[in-house]
Amino acid sequence: MPPTTKDTISHDPLAYPSHATEKPQPELSLPHHPSAKEPTSPASDPVSTPLRPYTTFTPSHRRLITLILILTMLASPLTATIYLPLLPLLASHFHVSLQAINLTITLYVIFQAISPLLFATASDTFGRRPIYLVTFSVYALASLGLALNRSSYAWLLVLRALQSLGASAVLAIAYGVVADLCVPAERGAMQGPALGAANLAVCIGPVIGGWVALGSGSYEWVFWCLVIYGVLVIFVVGMGLPETARSVVGNGEREPRWWGKIWWHFSIMWWKARRDSHQDEESGTDQEKKAERDDQESPSVKEKFKVPNLFTAVRIIFRKDAALVLWMAGSPYAIWYCVQASIPPIFKNIYGFNDFQVGLSFLTGGFGTVIGSYANGKLMDWNYKVTARQIGHTVDKVSGDDLTHFPIERARARGSWHILAVYICALAGYGWTVSFHVHESVALILQFVLAALCTAFQQTFNILLVDVFPGSPSTAAASGNITRCALSAVAVAMLQPLVDAIGRGWVFTLLSILSGGGGIAANWLINNRGMAWRHHRLGMHDTG
Numbered sequence: 001m002p003p004t005t006k007d008t009i010s011h012d013p014l015a016y017p018s019h020a021t022e023k024p025q026p027e028l029s030l031p032h033h034p035s036a037k038e039p040t041s042p043a044s045d046p047v048s049t050p051l052r053p054y055t056t057f058t059p060s061h062r063r064l065i066t067l068i069l070i071l072t073m074l075a076s077p078l079t080a081t082i083y084l085p086l087l088p089l090l091a092s093h094f095h096v097s098l099q100a101i102n103l104t105i106t107l108y109v110i111f112q113a114i115s116p117l118l119f120a121t122a123s124d125t126f127g128r129r130p131i132y133l134v135t136f137s138v139y140a141l142a143s144l145g146l147a148l149n150r151s152s153y154a155w156l157l158v159l160r161a162l163q164s165l166g167a168s169a170v171l172a173i174a175y176g177v178v179a180d181l182c183v184p185a186e187r188g189a190m191q192g193p194a195l196g197a198a199n200l201a202v203c204i205g206p207v208i209g210g211w212v213a214l215g216s217g218s219y220e221w222v223f224w225c226l227v228i229y230g231v232l233v234i235f236v237v238g239m240g241l242p243e244t245a246r247s248v249v250g251n252g253e254r255e256p257r258w259w260g261k262i263w264w265h266f267s268i269m270w271w272k273a274r275r276d277s278h279q280d281e282e283s284g285t286d287q288e289k290k291a292e293r294d295d296q297e298s299p300s301v302k303e304k305f306k307v308p309n310l311f312t313a314v315r316i317i318f319r320k321d322a323a324l325v326l327w328m329a330g331s332p333y334a335i336w337y338c339v340q341a342s343i344p345p346i347f348k349n350i351y352g353f354n355d356f357q358v359g360l361s362f363l364t365g366g367f368g369t370v371i372g373s374y375a376n377g378k379l380m381d382w383n384y385k386v387t388a389r390q391i392g393h394t395v396d397k398v399s400g401d402d403l404t405h406f407p408i409e410r411a412r413a414r415g416s417w418h419i420l421a422v423y424i425c426a427l428a429g430y431g432w433t434v435s436f437h438v439h440e441s442v443a444l445i446l447q448f449v450l451a452a453l454c455t456a457f458q459q460t461f462n463i464l465l466v467d468v469f470p471g472s473p474s475t476a477a478a479s480g481n482i483t484r485c486a487l488s489a490v491a492v493a494m495l496q497p498l499v500d501a502i503g504r505g506w507v508f509t510l511l512s513i514l515s516g517g518g519g520i521a522a523n524w525l526i527n528n529r530g531m532a533w534r535h536h537r538l539g540m541h542d543t544g
Contacts, residue, residue, distance in 0.1 A: 054183045054400035056252035057244070062181055066194050068241045069174050072132060072233055073198030075139065075167040079226060080108060081205025085359070086219045093219065094153045104160045111164035113485035116478035117313050118165075120172035124472045127248040127260050128177055131169070132237045139166030140230030147223035163226075172481050176474030179466045180244040183400035184408065185384045187463055192377015195459055196370045203366030206359050238263045312472065316479040321409075321468060321533040324522040326483040328416075329461035331515040332454035334487035335427060338495050338511065339450055340365065342434075342504070351440045364444045368451025376456040380412065380463065387411035403467060404538075409530035412464040416457075416523045423453045424516035431508025457519075458484070468534050 057065070083105075091101045115135075123131040142162035149155045178191045212222045243249050243260035316322050340362070347353040347361045387410055388395050395401060430446040462480050469476035491511075498507045 052251065053398055054251060055181050057181055057242075061242070062190065064240065065177065065181065065242070065244070066190055068236055069177060069194045070197045071236060072136075072170050073174055073194060074201045074229075075136070075170050075233070076112070077199065078201035078205045078208075078229070079139075079163060079167045081202055082209035082222055082226070083108075084206055085210040086222055089219045090156070094151070094156060096153055100153070104157055107157060107161045108164040109485060109489055111161050112168040113482045115165045115168035116172040116474075116481040119169035120176070120474040120478035120481075121313055121472070123169075123173045123176055123245065123474045124247060127243045127245040127256065128173055128180070128474075129237065129241055129243045129256075129260050129262075131173060132241065133234060135166045135169055136230055136233045136237065137166070139163060140227055140234060142166055143223050143226040143230055147220050147227055166230075168481070169478070172474050172477035175462060175466050175477035177244050178463075179470065179473035180246050183397055184403060184406075184467055185388070185395045185397060185401065186381055187466075188377035188380030188384075188459075190377075191459065191463060192374050192380070195455075196373030196377070199366065199369035199373055199455070202369060203363050206362060210356075210359060313475050313478040313482060316465075316469065316476055317483060319533075319537055321526075321530050321537060322465065322476075322479065324526050324530065325461045325465050325468070326480055327522045328413075328519055328526070329458050329465065329480050330484035330487045331518060332423070332457040333484040334491040335511055335515050336365075336451060336454040337488040338491050339430065339447060341492050341495060342499075343447075346434050346443070346504070347440065350434055350437060351443075353440075361444065361447075365447045365451040368448040369455045372452030372455035373459055375452075376459050379415070379456075380460055383414040384411045387414060403470070407531055408467045409464065409526045409534070412460055412467065413523055413526050416460075416519075419453055419456060420516055420519050420523065422449070423457075423519075424512045426450050426453065427512040427516065428509045431511075432505040435503055435505035 087098060087101050090104075091098045094101075119131050119135050142159045142165075145155065145159040146163065149159060174194065175191070178187050178194075182190050208225065209222050212225060239262060242252075242262055243256040244252070248254070248260060249256050317326060343361055343365075344358050347358050353361060385395060387407060388401075391407065393401075393406065426446050426449045430443065430450065433443050433446060462477060465476045465480055466473040495507070498510070502510075
């Protein structure tokens with residue numbers, strides 16, 4: 001017999017963690033009309049019960065984890081941008097054309113889409129920590145192979161693809177860590193600074209690559225730097241990053257199995273074993289009790305090694321509510337990719353910059369991404385609190401809000417209309433600025449504005465994607481990675497032919513209409529239909 005309650009909830013594996021030991025929090029008694037006067041709170045239940053904290057990780061633990069996330073999140077942008085100054089050196093060394101070397105960039109982008117599909121999905125099942133160690137081991141070994149490769153162009157292609165495979169899942173896994181540790185009302189405060197600091201790699205990558213290549217006259221030292229970075233991350237993650245996946249440790253109270261424990265834990269256990277070695281061995285009864293405790297601390301091996309469905313992230317793309325969010329996150333990313341691709345020909349051919357000055361022209365966009373990430377993180381949390389106050393809801397910062405009936409779509413998209421208006425004007429203005437050869441300072445300022453706005457859109461709507469798929473946050477973030485990589489590949493492939501056909505002014509105007517106009521339509525649907533479509537996906541049907 002189907003349930004006779006007002007709402008029927010399907011067993012969508014993406015709705016709640018698949019291995020959670022606790023049931024989802026009871027539905028909040030939110031008013032159905034925004035005009036409701038009485039604030040509601042889970043604490044208002046007549047039978048007062050202690051609230052289970054959303055996470056047992058302390059603020060100091062979260063600060064440490066944020067620093068480690070910043071270090072890991074440098075991988076993909078650093079590896080992509082540090083490589084760019086090496087292209088002429090590689091073409092000369094391997095005796096191939098520049099077009100053949102550009103194929104390594106194409107392969108890197110392809111594996112940027114594949115890597116989260118494999119590893120981010122697995123991190124929702126097996127945990128964040130072991131997947132981090134696996135991916136960075138692949139990354140470090142691939143970087144070592146590139147440093148040692150002296151003559152084989154084929155191995156350059158293979159190792160560059162493996163390097164991308166190891167580096168490109170990091171961002172999606174990081175979104176999962178943020179969802180593990182932070183209640184929805186406070187996710188921007190952790191994710192904003194982490195993403196902003198990681199975006200520094202976009203600025204410093206080309207500088208480091210050019211400096212090392214110029215100083216040594218060889219590409220190998222760039223890859224040796226990446227080897228050192230990869231080994232450093234493995235050590236820091238191994239020694240300092242605890243397991244956070246809610247499918248593995250719940251809110252942090254449950255003990256992970258040995259592969260989820262930080263390495264110094266084994267040092268402590270070894271020291272204790274040495275200290276207690278002079279004592280009598282445990283009795284058989286004590287050993288049985290210890291085994292029972294171990295069984296209760298973590299899921300069964302059979303459950304733990306349930307193979308994840310690698311196509312779950314692809315399925316998310318075709319959900320109505322998710323598709324709109326993915327467009328809002330992915331299309332500005334593709335636009336910013338086009339802006340970056342346009343920088344060398346614009347500033348070299350139109351403004352007469354030399355190679356060093358062209359490299360410096362990337363810095364304004366890099367600083368825009370950093371400042372945009374930090375400021376937007378604060379704005380996201382403020383928008384959440386304002387929306388909660390408007391509907392009379394009291395934010396639960398202890399156990400975290402049940403978002404089932406909370407208008408999280410409206411909270412995250414709040415203020416997007418104004419940002420979209422500035423975005424459309426800045427993008428079209430950038431195209432006409434360079435077409436009419438307006439002073440380069442104007443183009444650089446517009447780059448800064450576009451970088452900040454594109455980063456804000458990507459950050460906001462990727463977090464919304466995690467919010468509406470709380471059971472598999474890294475899998476949801478992986479679907480965003482697939483979308484933005486696909487959109488970027490199409491946009492960049494079409495950019496130069498369109499510039500040759502209609503000119504830069506009309507190209508960027510067309511992009512502003514497609515991305516900005518599509519964003520206006522998507523934003524309206526997210527605000528007005530997103531919550532209803534989310535309820536339909538979860539199998540919830542309002543009869544009243």
